[in-house]
Amino acid sequence: MHCMGFLAATFDQLAELGEFTFEQNLEHLRLLEAGKQLIDREERLFATVAGGTGPLECQKDQVDQLAKDHQTLLGCVTKALRESLDLAKESVLKSAVKALLQEAEQDKRWASVERRSQTPPAWRPSRWRRLLDSTLQETVEKRMDAxxxxxxxxxxxxxxxxxxxxxxxxxxxxxxxxxxxxxxxxxxxxxxxxxxxxxxxxxxxxxxxxxxxxxxxxxxxxxxxxxxxxxxxxxxxxxxxxxxxxxxxxxxPEKVYKPMEEQYLTNSQVNTQKLINQILKREEEAWLKGDEPEFGEYYSSPLAIDVVECIDGAMRSAEVYLGDQQKALPVMCLLKDFLQSFMKFHEDVLKGTPANSKPVTCFMKFHEDVLKGTPANSKPVTLANLNCVEQFRDYIIRKTSLFPEEVRESCLSTVTAMKESGYAYLLSPMHKDLKPQYKKLGTSEWLNKPLFEELLDSVEEHIKDLKGLNESCHQELMGRLEKEVTLEYIKRLMKDKVKLKKKETQEHAARTVTENGHSLHKLFSKVGSREDWLADILPKIAEVLKLQDLPSIQLAVASLPAAYPDLSVKHVTALLKLKSNLSNNDREKVKATFQDSLAEINHQDASFASFFSEIQIK
Structure with missing residues (x-):
């Protein structure tokens, strides 16, 4: 240990005194110092010779040796550069780089104006940068090969x-x-x-x-x-x-990667299409077998989540693989065709039988069972489908920027159509059962008996059979039902089956309509409807029935188009007929005032929820 410490100290002392030979500097990889020694020798042999003609003949051996030493040095520098990415220490590389820079400075000195008359050695210029670039390129190629x-x-x-x-x-x-x-x-x-x-x-x-x-x-x-x-x-x-x-x-280059991107996108779409088709087929087979969807708080199916995950996952993957979200957008278009297929399945469920069913031998009994009538699981499947439709709608709206406008509009149109048909399927049997009670609305019996309360009780009982939708869909369904019952009420009222001749009768009818309206909205608010705008329709009609003087009636009717721009002259005529004590002349004045108000509203192009346009007056 003491001996090694002594040798190291001696080495450092010699280095400080500059007493290392060229060979010793190379041995210890002191490339900068070795290079400096060669340049000093070069200067003595070439730059200081009298007359500037180069070394004397007697110095030829020294020049040859210097050339060899220069090559040896460059070999050591090149080796250090080649091993630069493998070395654990950087000192050798730093010395090699400094030696190259030192060589570059010497090249500049030889190229200076002062030395134009002198003959440089054969190794000048050393072109150190070319050496650096070629060595590093060779190094990279060898490392990549290995x-x-x-x-x-x-x-x-x-x-x-x-x-x-x-x-x-x-x-x-x-x-x-x-x-x-x-x-x-x-x-x-x-x-x-x-x-x-x-x-x-x-x-x-x-x-x-x-x-x-x-x-x-x-x-x-x-x-x-x-x-x-x-x-x-x-x-x-x-x-x-x-x-x-x-x-x-x-x-x-683009000519190489573009066909590859097209190939990837095509494969991604084909594979995703297969997956989502399999998901739909799984649901169809479960329905045909009579399986019911899972029921927790509502009927649920994994269809929407699975399809969205497939498409969304394929979209995100395509964005990564293609490096551009815009290039990946065609994947989202798969949802358009899928929803069309889903709607076809949805329609088959509503009808109770699969379209174009052709029993084959191995499935003969299975198909015969299906074709006997509406499968008992069609209603639960419809409820589950509607919940899925809502999930698709939320996804389309949430990701609206990723859909081309035409595709987005088509998808939203499809889910809206599926909701309409699904809600109609659920509500039609109810309206059919309530039809006898609807017929009594707007009659003398309705005015004198608590028929509407009985109707509301029946509606509430039917609503109990409409469980199985998620909260959003249930609210939408209840809102639709509230609108349909309100429409049925006004439709029956405008059939002119009751004559309100006296002021007292009109006021009684107005109170009845107002109370019916409040009771109706209170019930539907309790069961989930959020269509608060419907609450004012019956009270506004009741106001027209209650008023007696012509100016007040005109004012009340003229105010209706602001809230209901789809109210027509035919609707107003039917409403005024209920007030049988109103003269024809007065009716015409009220209608004229109404038409003026309606024209003004139409010019404003007001947006509104349609209502009266759904009531057909003969």
């Missing part, structure tokens, strides 16, 4: 995938060393990070181009795109402060 394959145990991976991953991993590790270590070994003007980045980019690009020349499998094609548009850009992005990523460009 890059090990990715883990061969990776399940299902091809040799192409493993090769690309192995080289990509090497680039990631080498660039990290360049940025974290080699930056300090080179002067800023060399811009070593961008030098290495460019060399690795060119090499990797060349190799991927060669791979792309072959007919790649679906997985290999996708893997190349993933590296080009995702993995590789993310490697560079980590060092974007040190590397000009934009200047590097893409790994593959």
């Amino acid at each position: 890059a090990t394959l990715a883990d061969q145990a990776t399940e299902g991976w091809s040799s192409v995938q493993m090769e690309i991953d192995g080289k990509g991993k090497l680039i990631k590790e080498d660039l990290q060393r360049v940025v974290e270590v080699l930056t300090d070994c080179y002067p800023v003007e060399i811009d070593i990070c961008n030098v290495f980045a460019r060399l690795y980019h060119q090499d990797f690009s060349s190799r991927l181009n060669k791979i792309a020349d072959f007919a790649l499998s679906e997985k290999d094609c996708a893997h190349v795109l993933r590296w080009m548009n995702d993995y590789y850009p993310n490697i560079l992005k980590k060092y974007e402060k040190d590397i000009n990523c934009e200047a590097l460009g893409k790994l593959l």
Whole structure:
């Protein structure tokens, strides 16, 4: 230990005194110092000779030796550059780079005006930058050639995938060393990070181009795109402060990657289409077998969630593989055709039998059972379908920017149509049962007996059979039912089956309509309807029935178009007929006032919820 310490101290002392020989400096990899010694010798032999004609004949042996030493030095410098990415220490590389810079300065001295008359040695100029670039390029190529394959145990991976991953991993590790270590070994003007980045980019690009020349499998094609548009850009992005990523460009030219992207997108759409078709087929088969959807708080089916996950997942993957959200948008268009198929299934469920059912031998009994009548599970399946439709609607609205306008409008139109048919399926039997009670509305019996309370009791009982929708759909269904019952009420009232001749009778009818309106809205608010605008319709009609003087009636009727622009002259005529004590002349005045008000509202192009347009007056 003491002996080694003494030798180290002696070495350091000799280094400080500058008493190392050229060979000793090379041995200890002091390349800068060795280079300085050669330049000093060069100066003595070439630059200081009288007359500036070069070394004397007797000095030829010294020149030959200097040339050999210069080559030896360049060999050591080149070796240090080649091993720069493998070294654990940076001191040798720093010395080699400084030696190269020192050589460059000597080249400049020889090129100066003062030395134009002198004959430079054969090794001048040394072209150190060319040496640096060629050495680093050779180093990168050899390292990429020697890059090990990715883990061969990776399940299902091809040799192409493993090769690309192995080289990509090497680039990631080498660039990290360049940025974290080699930056300090080179002067800023060399811009070593961008030098290495460019060399690795060119090499990797060349190799991927060669791979792309072959007919790649679906997985290999996708893997190349993933590296080009995702993995590789993310490697560079980590060092974007040190590397000009934009200047590097893409790994593959457009003529190469565009067909690959088209192939990937086509495969993605085909595979996704198969998956979502299988999901729908699973639901169809469950319905035909008589299975009921799962019931918790409501009937639920995994269909919407599974389809959305498939399409959304394919969309996100395509965005990653293609490197551009816009290029991935065609995946979203798959939902349009799927919803059309889903609506067809939905319609079959509502009808109770599958369209175009053709029993075959192996399924003969199965189909015969189905064709006997409406499957008992059609209502639960309809409820589950409506819940799915709501989920699709929410997804379309949430992702509206990802759908082309025509596709988005088509999808929303389909889900709206499915809701309409589904709600009609659920409510039609109820209206059919209530029809005898509806017929009594607007009659003398209605005015004198608590018929409407009985109707509300019946409605409430029927509502108990409408369980199974999620909260949003249930609210929508209750709102639709409230509107339909209100429409039925006014439709019956305008049939002119009761004559309100006296003031007292009209006031009694007005109170009845008002109370009926409040009771109706109170019931539906309790069961989930949020259509508060319906609450004012019957009281506004009651106001017209109650008023007696013509100006007040005119004012009340003239105010209606502001809230109900679809109210027509026919509706007003039917309403005024209830007030049988009103003269024809007065009726015409009220209608004229109404028409003036309606024309003004129409010019304003007011938006409104349709109501009276759904009441047909003969």
